Amino acid sequence: MTHYTNRPVIRTEGLTRSFTRGKKTVEAVRGLDLEIQEGELVAFLGPNGAGKSTTLRMLTTLIPPTSGTAEVAGHDVLRSRAAVRRSIGYVGQGNAAAFVQRGRDELMSQARAHGIPRAAAKPRIDELLIAFDLHDHADRPVQTLSGGQRRRLDIAIGLLNHPEVLFLDEPSTGLDPQNRANLQEQIRRLHDDGTTIVLTTHYLEEADALAGRVIVVDHGVVIADDTASRLKDRLGDLVVLGFATESEAASAAARAETGSAGPTLIERHGTQVTIRTPRGTEKAPGLAIDLATQGTPAIRMEVHAPTLDDVFLDLTGRSLRESAQSAESAGSTTHTEGAAA
């Protein structure tokens, strides 16, 4: 469900950040122009090092931009850091919650750090413990909680101050599929309640299932910005045809080049012809009839709907799936800064 209004809660112009490592300068984010409306749920996708976390860290005032401007909830990230921090929740990579405290105490410490009086914090903490299914675990030290429970506690901490915008940096990295599904459900519920959510993820399925808008970043620039379904529709379906002989496959491929199917890609490998074409599922029956009429009947036909990974591969020549696997094996990085600080 999308609730967004036409009130931009995030606006950036030429947002840029570079880092100097020895004699080398890394341009992590290069001239980002962005507008995100109130109530949107936006996923930033991109391979390792694309600039996703750096973007989030600028928007949450953890690091200043090298140049350009950014406004969050109507406040400039450089000139009005405190006001930005009051308006947002930020859940960084890794677990922010202290390990030895009980979950409930950790929530209270963080609420106090936000300047929320103890009396007002108590009901809010109870509300969040229930919403995130943590009430039965609230009196255990954080280090004894499961990965999924800790991640939910992190998000609860991010929500203590009723933020207008919630930033989640790879919220489900390292979680098993069941905990990931559970977390996604919580994120969906927050969105349904009207919170603007910006998240980064390596999981394409997650972006596809959750986000109304997908922003693909590579080498610090936006290379695609649309709904997941429009990105996939634009790429088109993959129609895979099998023929009895190579010469039949070759003449079918040649005809498809000039045919009305409007393919964006045709490849032949032996007796197999692969056609990438918008609305391939609808076109496949007509294509089969045409081929049979022209004396080169397909003996096998499959139609594959595109995935976001196909979209990313098409845009960059690289697969996000490989990137997700390398992030899994590398584990998540812990950023110690916190927006609440």
Ligand SMILES: Nc1ncnc2c1ncn2[C@@H]1O[C@H](COP(=O)(O)OP(=O)(O)OP(=O)(O)O)[C@@H](O)[C@H]1O
């Ligand atoms: N503090 C820093 N010092 C030097 N270089 C940095 C620093 N932070 C980020 N970078 C570099 O900036 C680039 C973008 O990094 P960033 O963490 O934003 O990417 P990302 O898209 O979030 O990647 P990942 O998916 O691995 O989290 C990378 O080349 C990274 O090495």
